[in-house]
Amino acid sequence: MKSLLIINRQAPWSGPGAREVLDIALAGGAFDLPIAMLFLDDGALQLKPQQQPTTLQQKDLSANLQALPMFGVESLYVSARSLAERGMSPDSIAMPAVVLTDSELRALIQRYDQVVTI
Structure with a gap:
């Protein structure tokens, strides 16, 4: 069975893309596909706690994020650079995710049979 890495680059409030990525995962x-998710660039913002999407007339994605492990998506990763560029720290994210450097990101991507970037 092939493994799949989904790279999520969508901000949670930028439109339907963020929700669609989570639905795919x-x-x-x-x-039972072996799936991992990498939150990169604006996708790291999905891990920000206490978001209030209703003020932007968007749906809350936190329930979908929390459901990932129940659906077998247990490997979650986030870019250290993406967090830093958005004023976030690894201690401030709402989900347990492995924080990776740029060189670790390259190694992660090489480990998967298929990579989808959204």
């Missing part, structure tokens, strides 16, 4: 996990 949840669907793949339901079929």
